[in-house]
Amino acid sequence: MSVDVRGIIEDLRSLRLNAGAVDERFWSSFVGRLRVLCLAETAAIYAQTETLQCVVSDPRDWQPEAADAPWLTGLIQRAVNNQFAVSPPGPGSQDMVRVAIRLMGEPAHYLLLWVKAELMPRLNDIILRAELVADIPVRPPSAPSDRAPGLLTLLELVPEIYQAKRFSTAAYGLVNSLVSHSEEVDQVVLGWRQDHYIRAQAISHFDRFEKKTELVKLLEAAMEEAADQAVSIYHDERVSTPAGQIRLAHQQLRVQTGCNTVFTLPLGDADSTQGQAVLMLISHHGGFSDELKEAVHFIAQLLYPRLCQLKEKQDGWLLRGWRNGKRLLAWSFGPEHLWTKILSLIVTLLLLYGIFGTLPHRVEGSAKITTESIRVISAPFDGQVDQALGMAGDPVSAHEVLAIMDVQDLLLQRAEAQADLQRYLSEVNRARAALNLIEQEIAAARVAQTEARLSRLAVLLEQARLRSPFDGVVVEGERQQLLGLPVSKGQQLYRVARIEGMYLQVEIRQEDIHHIVTGDRGEFVFLSQPDRKLPFTVTGIIPMAQVRDASGAMFQLRAELDQPAEDWWRPGMSGVAKVDKGRRQVLWVIGHRLMNRLRLWLWW
Numbered sequence: 001m002s003v004d005v006r007g008i009i010e011d012l013r014s015l016r017l018n019a020g021a022v023d024e025r026f027w028s029s030f031v032g033r034l035r036v037l038c039l040a041e042t043a044a045i046y047a048q049t050e051t052l053q054c055v056v057s058d059p060r061d062w063q064p065e066a067a068d069a070p071w072l073t074g075l076i077q078r079a080v081n082n083q084f085a086v087s088p089p090g091p092g093s094q095d096m097v098r099v100a101i102r103l104m105g106e107p108a109h110y111l112l113l114w115v116k117a118e119l120m121p122r123l124n125d126i127i128l129r130a131e132l133v134a135d136i137p138v139r140p141p142s143a144p145s146d147r148a149p150g151l152l153t154l155l156e157l158v159p160e161i162y163q164a165k166r167f168s169t170a171a172y173g174l175v176n177s178l179v180s181h182s183e184e185v186d187q188v189v190l191g192w193r194q195d196h197y198i199r200a201q202a203i204s205h206f207d208r209f210e211k212k213t214e215l216v217k218l219l220e221a222a223m224e225e226a227a228d229q230a231v232s233i234y235h236d237e238r239v240s241t242p243a244g245q246i247r248l249a250h251q252q253l254r255v256q257t258g259c260n261t262v263f264t265l266p267l268g269d270a271d272s273t274q275g276q277a278v279l280m281l282i283s284h285h286g287g288f289s290d291e292l293k294e295a296v297h298f299i300a301q302l303l304y305p306r307l308c309q310l311k312e313k314q315d316g317w318l319l320r321g322w323r324n325g326k327r328l329l330a331w332s333f334g335p336e337h338l339w340t341k342i343l344s345l346i347v348t349l350l351l352l353y354g355i356f357g358t359l360p361h362r363v364e365g366s367a368k369i370t371t372e373s374i375r376v377i378s379a380p381f382d383g384q385v386d387q388a389l390g391m392a393g394d395p396v397s398a399h400e401v402l403a404i405m406d407v408q409d410l411l412l413q414r415a416e417a418q419a420d421l422q423r424y425l426s427e428v429n430r431a432r433a434a435l436n437l438i439e440q441e442i443a444a445a446r447v448a449q450t451e452a453r454l455s456r457l458a459v460l461l462e463q464a465r466l467r468s469p470f471d472g473v474v475v476e477g478e479r480q481q482l483l484g485l486p487v488s489k490g491q492q493l494y495r496v497a498r499i500e501g502m503y504l505q506v507e508i509r510q511e512d513i514h515h516i517v518t519g520d521r522g523e524f525v526f527l528s529q530p531d532r533k534l535p536f537t538v539t540g541i542i543p544m545a546q547v548r549d550a551s552g553a554m555f556q557l558r559a560e561l562d563q564p565a566e567d568w569w570r571p572g573m574s575g576v577a578k579v580d581k582g583r584r585q586v587l588w589v590i591g592h593r594l595m596n597r598l599r600l601w602l603w604w
Helices: 005-018 024-037 070-082 117-132 157-163 167-181 214-229 248-257 290-314 317-333 338-356 408-433 437-463 510-515 586-601
Strands: 042-048 052-058 084-087 096-103 108-116 187-194 197-203 233-236 261-267 277-283 358-371 374-378 383-388 401-405 465-467 472-476 492-497 502-509 521-526 534-541 553-561 574-585
Touching: 005 024, 024 042, 024 108, 042 070, 052 070, 070 084, 070 096, 070 108, 084 117, 096 117, 108 117, 157 167, 157 290, 167 187, 167 197, 167 290, 187 214, 197 214, 214 233, 214 248, 214 261, 214 277, 233 248, 248 261, 261 290, 277 290, 338 586, 358 510, 358 521, 358 586, 401 492, 408 437, 437 465, 502 510, 502 534, 502 574, 510 553, 521 553, 574 586
Parallel strands: none
Antiparallel strands: 042 052, 042 108, 084 096, 096 108, 187 197, 187 277, 233 261, 261 277, 358 502, 358 574, 374 492, 383 401, 401 465, 472 492, 502 553, 521 534, 521 574, 534 553
């Protein structure tokens, strides 16, 4: 349903000018028109004296809410602080948004509107309409004037200017409408800053004008004077000039044209990104009322953003691009928001470095010194370790005793075997004397069996002293753990390695192994000496992965160190190895693992 905004505004203007007393009939007329203007389903006026009470409502058959309703008192309290308040749909609201607007004057009156929830996108427009007429009922003028149009009359300009598609149409519509709406104004000029100077864009009663004429130059000089001082200038021979204000151009304009009063109003400023405008009102008969100046000032500020949009649209894409570039440069290198610009510059430089810069790409893994000349020293028989002489890290020579097994049980078995040997020899002699060949052969076999048993015990007694097979270093085996330890045959006690033929065994994560090829070079550092970097070359890749802990599958590389082993190196020493894969883009080096993770997370 379309709303005759102009007709409603004219009715409200007449109501304001002709009201003698603010009574119930006045309120009813005001509420009925305002309800239609604000697209509300219903409206009411509440007065705040000693208590809150409903003055009038529309329509008549609608029962007002109780003045002590919790939502109503809360809504009114917010309107006291903010001039307006909005309450979302609640119980009993029938899907209505309730809006409270404080009316000007005393005692305090409040306009309540019930608006359908579907009109929420237009709520700002509805509140603006209500606020623009919020001073009408409570403060009617004492003496109506036909010469001074109020704010409601000038509000008719708003839809006309906003509906214009071109800047020239809006500019001429503004200046001509201001003249037609007020008998006080004889001429209106709109100027706009171009090339660092205010140029006339529209003059009332003139469809076209020559920009180089003397009259236009006088008008532009007066507008430039107001724009330079950034103050509105009201020049009337009956009004004294304020201290510090320059009016030479206005005086010259008044003398040359014979006008009586000039009111120049600057909009925006010279540094404004939207452009600076100046509105000039000229009268040849008398001065301008304060009401007119306030209304024109309000309407000009309200229409200024729209004029800026149309002006920029008229300038064309090339000029708009040039202007936007200047704005961007002014914002980028200006003094405002210094820290924000510094941080933005740092982020930009880092981003550019990440895109165009490079970093060494190195595949990192854990590594340790390993040798293939390793022997395992194990228990020769079931028993107990009597003495543990070696421990991890000790250098040992060939045949050096590392541990001694407890041989008490073996000695007892040897003594028993020797006694059995003497007994079996006696049986052999007795059978020989009795010429019993069968018994002699049986006893001889038992003698041989016992001798073999003694030989075996002799070997075990010799093996009870565990010796190093060659010169090397003990890499596994702790004295404190082995001393007195019960062991079984074949149980590992020590590992001895030769300090020769040592190489690196590097473990690489599965996600990095595809970067490695045989022949790659890298650097290795010991955990004990991280300042020394030892170069190496990858000589082999074991193709089968090993899973040892939560870190996932690990692949092993074999690498040869480029320098001979030093005396203090020991097999088993660990450190960090990094395989060099050349230089890659900074962002790729930093974020390729994260991108791989994201690809896996987002894959379905």
